[in-house]
Amino acid sequence: MVRNFPDADESPYAFPGGDKEIVQQVMLEQQVAQGEIMEIDDESDDDNADPDDGVTRRETIDLVTRLERLAIRYGAASSDTLELNRLLRKFRAHLHHEDSVNSKQTTLNTFFGPVVQ
Numbered sequence: 481m482v483r484n485f486p487d488a489d490e491s492p493y494a495f496p497g498g499d500k501e502i503v504q505q506v507m508l509e510q511q512v513a514q515g516e517i518m519e520i521d522d523e524s525d526d527d528n529a530d531p532d533d534g535v536t537r538r539e540t541i542d543l544v545t546r547l548e549r550l551a552i553r554y555g556a557a558s559s560d561t562l563e564l565n566r567l568l569r570k571f572r573a574h575l576h577h578e579d580s581v582n583s584k585q586t587t588l589n590t591f592f593g594p595v596v597q
Contacts, residue, residue, distance in 0.1 A: 537578060537582075538579070540575055541572055541575045544571055548569065551564050551568065
């Protein structure tokens with residue numbers, strides 16, 4: 481029977497620096513456990529990233545329109561539902577205005593490509 485052991489470099493328990501490196505690692509773990517220092521993971525950058533960064537204005541307009549319909553469908557017949565719908569329409573109008581202000585005029589050439597002669 482042949483067993484494949486990972487290389488010493490791949491193991492999280494390998495300490496090529498010897499005893500000194502082991503002692504440093506233990507001291508670091510004790511300081512983290514006691515709250516003296518904070519350990520920061522490289523992966524924590526992704527946790528702090530804004531999940532809405534990739535949402536476009538057009539997608540937001542569609543979402544607000546859907547929220548208006550859902551508020552009417554599931555909202556109680558109260559003044560709060562009507563106020564929510566009024567604010568959503570106002571926000572949607574604002575988004576449409578921003579969309580039209582920031583849009584660029586296109587020509588038919590952009591859709592069909594350059595004219596071949």
